[in-house]
Amino acid sequence: MSPDTGLAPASGDAVASLVETLKARFGERVSTAQAMRDSHGRGEGAGPPAAPDAVVFAQTTEEVAEIVALCSQRRVPVIPFGAGSSLEGQLDAVRGGISLDLTGLDKILEVNAEDLDVKVEAGVTREQLNAHLRDQGLFFPLDPGANATLGGMASTRASGTNAVRYGTMREVTLGLTVVTASGEIVTTGGRARKSSAGYDLTRLFVGAEGTLGVITELRLRLFGVPERITSGLCQFDSFTNAVEAVSAVIQMGVPVARIEFLDTLQMQACIAYSKLDELAAKPTLFLEFHGSPASVDDQIEQVREIFDAMGGGAFSWADKEEDRSRLWKARHDAYFAARALAPGTQSIVTDACVPISRLAEAVEAAARDGEKSGFACPIVGHVGDGNFHVMILHDGEDPDAAKRAKALSDRIARRAVEMGGTSTGEHGIGLNKLAVAREELGASAALMRTIKDALDPHSIMNPGKTLPV
């Protein structure tokens, strides 16, 4: 459910005049059909859509600049839209306005294999990029569950299962092309691996959720496909031991590429959904090792020692690509597997991220809260980063259940903040986390507001999101 943002809708006359102008300019690439507006008025999160007044499909940076300039002149909100897979209400048109669909900006502009970088348009998805790179021995590691657009991933500062080794969108974004709130085109960053040339505008737009401008192009770091990739999983009898084994691996500095936790209920869901009949419904760690053959052997040995000491079972290994793909497809489908546990229910997904020394405590407390709530609450986690997701499955038609689910989500988020962590490791604030973010950000929220007001003086860029009021 979207909180009441108290924002007035854009002026009806301004919107009508803008839509007329846009239709004259872009023809059928402007839609005011209800179904199109509804599909663009929400992401993957719970709650009803807040539909924009119109959807415009842009195809170039210059078109985006033209559209934003028109919105700016008329003070009409503009909400950038990619794959529609964000989870925190980032796409809800709380003041109406224009949903700016960027999926037409789908070109891979440059691949520099020697420098391990790529330039893409914002509507390119992570799977599209990796399909393009497949024959070049290169890959882009970041993988949120959805096949999100890279512009969207930058805007929410997304990460996924590989972040423990390769970083998040903060680390892998070298530069951006951005359309500002007045419709100007600005490039940030460059191709050097490091720079001290002025303010870090790249990282200001990464994570700004479209509230400071529209990202239209990204220059990203790539990585060479490792000589050897080995995936494996290890099941534990004890939930706590599984999580503490992860903390030990990270503290030892073993450079694992992926280390993912799934609790008993989540494993039960995955076994059913992805037909993993060989596995038991027990706390499980999915791992992947990247490197030279010697380095992978070395990493595996270090991890086995730790897991043995923590009561982990035998490893199941997947060296072949099809076996690895099956394993990671099951992990990526965890969200859908979980939703299939209770068909027809809504899901709130928490996104707490804590210092690694507090991880076991945080996950255990969340699990206890989940049990007490009576909701089905499977847990998965990018535990190498201290980040875990509790999926709170509840009857969205029952206002009391929705309220209790939201309260549970807030409690888990607040506890992470109290532990020195954050309410959101990778999903963003959007609308849904505004209240918790107010507490988390403290006095720095006022600095954020000052920057917002300076860069978007008419408050047209995705209004109502990210900035606590």
Add this chain to the structure above:
Amino acid sequence: MSPDTGLAPASGDAVASLVETLKARFGERVSTAQAMRDSHGRGEGAGPPAAPDAVVFAQTTEEVAEIVALCSQRRVPVIPFGAGSSLEGQLDAVRGGISLDLTGLDKILEVNAEDLDVKVEAGVTREQLNAHLRDQGLFFPLDPGANATLGGMASTRASGTNAVRYGTMREVTLGLTVVTASGEIVTTGGRARKSSAGYDLTRLFVGAEGTLGVITELRLRLFGVPERITSGLCQFDSFTNAVEAVSAVIQMGVPVARIEFLDTLQMQACIAYSKLDELAAKPTLFLEFHGSPASVDDQIEQVREIFDAMGGGAFSWADKEEDRSRLWKARHDAYFAARALAPGTQSIVTDACVPISRLAEAVEAAARDGEKSGFACPIVGHVGDGNFHVMILHDGEDPDAAKRAKALSDRIARRAVEMGGTSTGEHGIGLNKLAVAREELGASAALMRTIKDALDPHSIMNPGKTLPV
């Protein structure tokens, strides 16, 4: 030489009244002695000092807030000062005002060994931090040549020889305590390894060179001391082959911890200064490998194969700590060794950083330019990052020589920008690179200015620096 910034000095009455107030409050911790003012009116770069009107020695974040608030009320500039080792004129008081000496903020506030993070005050130096960590199996890897303060390192987005593996201050800074231009205390970031909670204020202040606020505390990532550390060096007959060997190592993804280039003239200087009589004055790579024993062996094997193919000579190895220390002390003393080549001269140090595929071309062209100039121009480089420094040794008393040295420096910087790189990999813009930065930053400079004006409306924070006019 400082360019003419065209900035009016602060009002004499306002300064006099401020200094009186500060003396009443801080007593002997306020100095208007000429020698003290001169020593605080410049860094390590070329050119005469631009002295502040007074120097104030703060000891706590609260005192910094009080001092900045007083400066803000009277519209008097305030220039944060750490070790005084910056190279681009960052410390010159071009409008007079207060030099705010932060070396009294010298406490290490928290070490969290389990989470590999530390909280320090801004005046703590990198050597002080590592001495404190020595017994805990932890270290902080970033090492600019000087024993800089960590606040200063964050402000210039510094790095050093380990950045190829561990990143720069951008990557290792988890959060900050900052005093804003109005004298408010704000904390940014947190202890989680990743977060999507709002704008990345931490990275906005990192690299802002004190123009947006004063960093008073930092939360930094630490790293476990690797199980094995092996240093070595390899000499080449061919300058080009040495640089291209580095590009190959990076492109292969070998996780070297350090890979540093020194050209023939720089080696000649180091052999004389650091008594490395066993070495020849030839293009040389200094390397270091970190990891488990198996992983270090594996890295060394990969590097040897590449170096053999590029005509590298036999490796000299240093496994023992005293031998390693001798090697890296020689590398860290390269600046002083180079200055000893031509005693009494001034030095301009370039800081170009280019995509790795352009590195050999960039370094060769810089070397040719250096030869043509007639100046002694030794070259060292953090070449794994594409970053290299040409030291242009010239007679600072001769205006024509100073002008030609600056023109050479600008030419090398501009070429890096044309190659898709940056004029400054780790030193910052300060005063000296304002003209080149204007070209490099293009339209994004206006965005930087908007942010500056919003966060520092009276332009008191280190005025005249970083932002091209």
